[in-house]
Amino acid sequence: MGRPDKAVRAAIAQRRADAIELRLAGVDWLTVARKLAADPAINSDHIAYPQGYGIERFRNGQEPPDDKQLVNTACRDVRFALRERSSEQEEKAEELRALENQRLDKLFFVAYRQAVKDGNLPAIDRALRIMERRARLLGLDQPARTEVTGAGGAAIEITNAALDELEALISITEEAARGSN
Known part of the structure; x- marks a missing residue:
């Protein structure tokens, strides 16, 4: 089986874009998978989604993929599409x-x-x-190293700190960093 033709690649790209959009809208994985399934019997819209999940089984008259297989395929599709978008960016x-x-x-x-x-x-x-x-x-400059120490250069022990204590510590660290510049 060779590389899919241009129309098939475009349909797959559209399916992946649709999957991402559905996930961004908060749709759960199974609903995404069923909406993008090729077999109208399991497609939530009761249509044959072009190049949808399980397309080969549908073309060959076989049983459609089960829910777990559909979800795995949808997850893989979204991961691939996001990786592809990331490398394009x-x-x-x-x-x-x-x-x-x-x-x-x-x-x-x-x-x-x-x-x-x-x-x-x-x-x-x-x-x-x-x-x-x-x-x-x-990115030619090396990042500045910052070491925060307690009184006399001793280590600072933090056990259970409240948010205001952590914010005060961060503030002190930022002031010290500004003072060294």
Whole structure:
């Protein structure tokens, strides 16, 4: 069995999009699976959903999948579709990062030339800001390590802390981090 043709791939993509939309709307897995089933006998709308779950069984006149098989297929479908969407978003983000990097190259070239040629202090500052932006964009800077200690550098023991105690501790930590910058 080869790769499905364009129409079949489109129908499968639509089924996956429908499954995600149903789950986002709060529909339970079994209802999603039955709504997207190929066999009208088990489809909640009593239609043959195009490229629906159990399509091969329906075409071959076999018994439709049971509820557990339908739910497993719907879950697998949604996981696959979400993974696919995530990788598409990552690719788009990479393209945008590359474009932003090219823009920074052009801006840096101008600022760097003025900074080096004329010793222009504002141009030096601008070049440094562009370098900082590039480092953030590309994740070149190492994350700052923060260690929270108690009095005299001793470990802080937290057993059962109330929310206000944890918020106070976070506030102290944030203030200490700002003070070290």
